[in-house]
Amino acid sequence: xxxxxxxxxxxxxxxxxxxxxxxxxxxxxxxxxxxxxxxxxxxxxxxxxxxxxxxxxxxxxxxxxxxxxx
Numbered sequence: 001x002x003x004x005x006x007x008x009x010x011x012x013x014x015x016x017x018x019x020x021x022x023x024x025x026x027x028x029x030x031x032x033x034x035x036x037x038x039x040x041x042x043x044x045x046x047x048x049x050x051x052x053x054x055x056x057x058x059x060x061x062x063x064x065x066x067x068x069x070x
Contacts, residue, residue: 001027001056003025003051003055003056004023004026004054004056004060005020005023005026005053006054006055007053017041019041019047020041020053021042026039035051036051037051
């Protein structure tokens with residue numbers, strides 16, 4: 001599963017994850033439970049992040065297309 005890290009929307013900005021690049025696509029290594037993903041961070045380490053900071057790649061693409069059309 002591929003997801004895009006975003007600082008827009010669901011996540012609490014007081015807890016913005018470190019070691020991730022905004023708008024970069026990441027592979028979800030493991031879905032830990034209903035609210036966390038395990039992802040390889042930019043430093044190469046596996047880390048667990050709140051999934052509210054991510055959107056599915058297909059949703060991201062659809063949003064960009066709609067933005068261009070509008």
